[in-house]
Amino acid sequence: MVPEAKKNLGALSFISIQAASSNGPVLAGQDPIVLVDLESNKKLLAPAKKAVIDFLSMITDPQEANSLLSSIGNSAFTVRLKSQATLQDREELVKRGMHLLNQYKRDMDKCFQKWNSTLNDKTLPKAFKADDVFNSRQLLKNDVKKYHELIERIFELKKQELLITNT
Incomplete structure (x- = not known):
């Protein structure tokens, strides 16, 4: 642009x-x-x-x-354009990837915290049963954990792919 x-x-x-x-x-x-x-x-x-x-x-x-x-x-x-990446280039890419991974996880955690604080707001009318609120909170917490694990696994595979590739 x-x-x-x-x-x-x-x-x-x-x-x-x-x-x-x-x-x-x-x-x-x-x-x-x-x-x-x-x-x-x-x-x-x-x-x-x-x-x-x-x-x-x-x-x-x-x-x-x-x-x-x-x-x-x-x-x-x-x-x-550089067509071949040196080991140093690949290590830098892994470092940047780790930074992006951590940023993504923090963003997911912020979304969960914002949603969770909305549920804890005492000024909201009690439109939902306590059990439903608890279950939905647990469901979202488990989903966030699963996504954290999934993106970490994907990152580890890509990291190995980058660092093991012949130079």
Whole structure:
């Protein structure tokens, strides 16, 4: 998304992918290069580059993200994509994945706490029986626990997949 234009980069430019070292198709082991041509929107070149750098900074460190871009004239630039992830890259992905997992679990817990506090509100009329409230609270608590376990299992599988993959 290019904020200045309020449009996606693909709607503003011509984008193509090519191999870094040949005119043929991208081959395994080669870092592909993405050409972003803004010929019809030259004034959006700087905002588009900034948007790409901001996006790349979310998945790599900002200096490396900056080094992946190269200017071509006054209306185009290229982005070099890393096709092979080093062990360090994969470890960083695992760390970020763990952060997202914990954030997701905290968000689920906040939802449960908000719902639970609503049930404990003494100003609400007693529309439900105490047994129904207890049962629904237990059901939601068990569901949250199951989802915590499920996402932890899925994360562990993906973590093993990332760290065991040949370098």
